[in-house]
Amino acid sequence: MNTPMTPSPARSDQRLDAPITGRGWSVRDSGRGSHPDTSQPIARTAGGGSRGPDDVDNTVTRTGLVKATSTRMDQSSHSGKVGESPLRPDGTLKVTGEFAYSSDMWLADMLWGATLRSPHPYACIRSVDLTEAVKLPGVYAVLTHEDVPGENLYGLEHADQPVLAVDVVRYQGEAVAIVAADHPETARRAVEKIVVDYEVLEPLVDPEVAAFGDMADDVPRLHPDGNKGGGPEGQGGGKNIVRHLPIRKGNPEATADVVVHGEYEVGMQDQAFLGPESGLAVPAEDGGVDLYIATQWLHVDQKQLCRVLGMPAAKVRLTLAGVGGAFGAREDLSMQAHACLLALHTGKPVKMSYSREESFFGHVHRHPAKMRYEHGANRDGKLVYVKAQIILDGGAYASSTPAVVANAATLGVGPYKVNNVAIDGYGVYTNNPPCGAMRGFGAVQAAFGYESQMDKLADALGMDPVELRIRNAMAEGISMPTGQVVDSAAPVAELLRRVAAMPLPPEPQQDSYDLRQLPGGVSNTTHGEGVRRGVGIAIGIKNVCFSEGFDDYSTAKVRLEVIGGESVAMVHTAAAEVGQGLVTVQAQIARTELGVERVTIHPIDTQIGSGGSTSASRQTYVTGGAVKAACEKVRGRVLKLAAERLGRPAAALRLDGDKVVSDADGVMAALVDVLHEDVVEETVKWRHRPTHPLDPETGQGNAHVQYAFAAHRAVVDVDVDLGLIRVVQLDCAQDVGKAMNPDAVVGQIHGGSAQGLGLAVMEEIQVTDGKVRNPSFTDYLIPTILDMPPMTVDVLELADPHAPYGLRGVGEPPTISSTPAIVAAIRAATGKDLTRVPVQPHHII
Amino acid sequence: MEFLRPATWAEALAAKAEHPDALPIAGGTDVMVELNFDVKRPPFLLDLTRVTELADWAPDGGMLRVGAGVTYSRLISELGDQLPGLAMASRTVGSPQIRNRGTVGGNLGSASPAGDAHPPLLADSEAGAVVEAHSVRGTRFIPISEFYVGVKRSALEPDELIAAYWLRPAAGPQQFSKIGTRNAMVISVTAFAIALHPASRRVGTGFGSAAPTPRRATEAEQFLSDELTASGRWESRAELDPAAVAQFGELVAAAASPIDDVRGTASYRRHALSVMAKRTLVWSWSDFRNARPAPNSRRTA
């Protein structure tokens, strides 16, 4: 039998009989987990305390639309519908350690793959000698680029990255050869026996030199086959530019009363997801391959794999395996092509599973940024112009760099109304680790720049920073720097007012101390000496869904039938569940639209059309939209059936509680009796409204689908003598359009805020001369529960009339404003400029 | 890799004598990381967790003899009163899971300059703690200041195992302070321990992560001990002279020879050491001033 098995949760050395292909998410019981107190508002602190009834009824009225800012749960309906918080179907398994992640997959006769990576950031390969590796007993295959049957290139937007290096390596960790052996240790030893003769070259590591350096000199051109970014060749000087996007609006000569300049830097952040890269490739009898894989977008993997393997899509079938987390790092291929190549070559299933250290080299990171900003404002605080240059280091290969540049440039002034804008965003090639997608990409870097500038400007004007922001806050109807007119809610001023009005934590006590409440914690570095408190506020903006004319869609199949005497809905999509809770939301939508209680989520695979990427805060919007549309079609057909059988017009009927109901006469029939043997199934390919490319000279165009906003207020205590920081409180207000699953929304806000905290005060991949110095969790620090303070979270629901249920993407905005808010608070406490994140102790003292 | 599981100490010593290249494993919180990272591939692992006497501690002739296998969690709960400096350091080690398995014996075995147990062991009593090493050849008592011989190298012979370490129960205030760039679960950027020994009118110190080995700041100790004695403060318990506090901080910083690395810069480490030295001195002295003499501290008026 050639179906992968997951190990038994109880005894991991034993095989279970359930193949992973049968592991659908049955969410029948999920309703039991819905919040017991259904009248509770979703505004609550991390500690679980409600913010009280005062916050429930903030109703905001806009042109003809009335929305409540906090959800009142529908008490009459069945559990687990849209707007409620049913438990995740996989939640208990994950918490108890029983969930099968991709690295837990196992087949009786499988081989283990391992990868030989370049130790050099930049080198020519003179020769590769496989002799000793091949000789090792237990080794089944040792492959190089010569063994790639199709095209030896992949890449998300531009295929510029070799599957296996040919004659040059461009970053430390680049894959050169792969091995399959009957034991992981044997595979690793074989890798060590491969001899590569490198001619080591001087790496290009300075992104400014890469962008603007003189090519006539000794600056190498890392991709001599050309400028891949679509921008005019050589624009801006250098030839290592992946993309240059200028944004020009208004008067370039505008002058202002008060001008502030600033230069800012963002370090390289890692996604630090759970569950390093892993997957299992199984060769199939038809000559194709089945790949079980933890990824973010099955179909973009499939497309790239088809090219590499030289096979049609029908022969390269992917199924999502258990994903620990992603945050963008699983958008690019990692071991997918390698495992497939080895499996097809050996005719045996091949599993590859990176260690955490290898994972640091096996995926892209957040682009480090260098930003120069100039803000001009009138004495009253009104912004006159913003000029900026944003340089994003994309590392050795393009990955998502063009999109990152677009976000940074188009959102580069932040959520403010500015009439005169000149921004130049650059993404460059260097010999640093490749950078690509990470939560909030482009927007995160820019926000640190523009929010630092807003504080600097407030200071120069002698104005309160919140007041300055409110005076310049964008709102619905304004024109963005791209000329796009914002056509749904943009409650920027409201979000700022809300975070500013939240209760502050008590002042630190003078006469007694609790170490856990102080910077340094139980490490006992202060009993109050040197501790200063600071408060900072920031707000950010993010585009939701794919932009710039991309054909962004998702496909959903929904089936309604009677199984075992019950009406059951099945939802099938290819949209990756990476921990964000899409499987829960899909079931909620099906329950809401079809009035059934039992919903099964089909395993996520390529047997159905693309679900698009699980990124850009887009899945609830796009795949949610597709599921909703498919449900509506199914419902239409079922109500037509019911109308025929009951002799009532379909328009007078609806589905609720597994019944067909008429408003006039109540319950008309059980759904099972209407369906009988009928299976009602519909597949829908659903698109959000189209976007358009940006003008390459001026950056003008309706490029984005939707804008999302979050504001944070941070309260920090800083030990100014030691430079140690404790974030005391981190509060957030965010507009989500519609809280589809309020608990999941708040969870996203907590998690996103924590990731922003990490970038503010500790998270950085340190790279020197192109080499990573801290590729492990020993020295790449992420916040622990003792670093993450309590949060008050205030969720607004201002419906976007263009989006399903009025929802607005939730996942990314909280990551964006949390970092600048914390840094602003540290500045307030220390009086230091702090122009670089993460802030290190030695920046403060 | 072979896994040796001696049931008794004698068997363990015999195994180590037979296989000097066997790697002992106690809590495994260093060893397993090294194996996972492929830093070490020993031919033998020598599991010490079945040797029950390693996990015992007992008072012995005015001293405490603590078995190498006593975990950090137990040090905190069972010996927090008698060894407050070591208990404070233990509290900063890793996470609850690591403290439940990790041992000071293992910290000594690794002899990392960043090990948190070392500074309080160095600060203990006049000459610091004593490590009791056994082999089939016999027993050696190694003064702690002679134990650390280089980066991650100790004075243990290949056939020796650590049986226990000896400390004096605190007869005066002790403090431990550690810098990390997050508020828990962090390897020290640098750490400092101080112990006041009013009976002998001495001050003990130890610091970590700021030299190739854990070290005492001997000049700082000497300066402060002399200063306190000369000014009669051991008897008067008067407030410290701010100039002396500052001088102490500078001498501690001067004793360090730190480097720049991923965790911090050399100049930050020096600076942080001086701040921690000054603060912990002030806290200890204030404890001393406010406390009645500890029961076993001799007061010579």
Ligand SMILES: Cc1cc2nc3c(=O)[nH]c(=O)nc-3n(C[C@H](O)[C@H](O)[C@H](O)COP(=O)(O)OP(=O)(O)OC[C@H]3O[C@@H](n4cnc5c(N)ncnc54)[C@H](O)[C@@H]3O)c2cc1C
């Ligand atoms: C997540 C994590 C966090 C950590 N945080 C900290 C921290 O904050 N501070 C800190 O100091 N350390 C920290 N450590 C490191 C480790 O926990 C400590 O060094 C601990 O004291 C090791 O003890 P152990 O019993 O686990 O030793 P083991 O790993 O079993 O052994 C460590 C070394 O000592 C040797 N050894 C053990 N027992 C003996 C013996 N009786 N005789 C001779 N040699 C022996 C072993 O051969 C090995 O070389 C951390 C480790 C992890 C994994």
